[in-house]
Amino acid sequence: MTQPPHEDKPASSPEELREHVERTRAELGETVEALAAKGDVKARAQEKAAQVREQAAVKASEVREQAAVKAGELRTKATDVAHQVQDKLPEPVREKAAQGSRMTRDNPALLVAAVGAVTLVVWLACRRKR
Template sequence: MTQPPHDEPTAAGPGELREQVEQTRAELGETVQALAAKTDVRARARQKGAEVREQAAVKGGQLKEQAAVRAGELRAKAADVAHQTQERLPDPVRDRAAQGARLAQDNRKVLLTVAGAAVVVWMACHRMKG
């Protein structure tokens, strides 16, 4: 039989020895479970994936809020610049610009469709070059 470590007391009797053996078995079982959890790559990858998805969702929400605020600021600034520019234009030019703006508003769907098609064509051409 082997000698116990010097820092651990020896058992006084068979009952105490059994208790020490059971405690050692329990500790060993916990250690084995901890090691098994560390080596379960699939479970760890799923856990890490869930953490990353949660972080991405939080960051996405923050970015969406920031984009909405920035878009509002830019709309206000664009409206201000447009107003200032209109004030500086001569009357005939201002009338033609207003007419063009009304025409664009009346044909918004057509303009958006054409712009979307132009983007798709540009992306297709860009991918062909790359």
């Protein structure tokens, strides 16, 4: 193997020679460590996977936050629309709607039964048309 030309002047004393050898050893050790790190594909892949997981977690957090904000906006909008529709209804219809709302809030099983009955009626009607 050929050695690159050194610009260092030749060592004039054994102490300078020892210092030069120690410096060269340290540089060589650092070079070997760097090459070993580059060659450790498994460790590099694990580091990259950890980075990707962290980025995905950050992105997921951002998306959850945006979804929560959007859901709040939609909830507010739906409430506003419901109030507008309710304001346009005649008084007897408004009273019946309020009564139905109270009943379902007080007895959720009644709501499930009503939805089931409506589903059954729609299903039977669709079967008869065939």
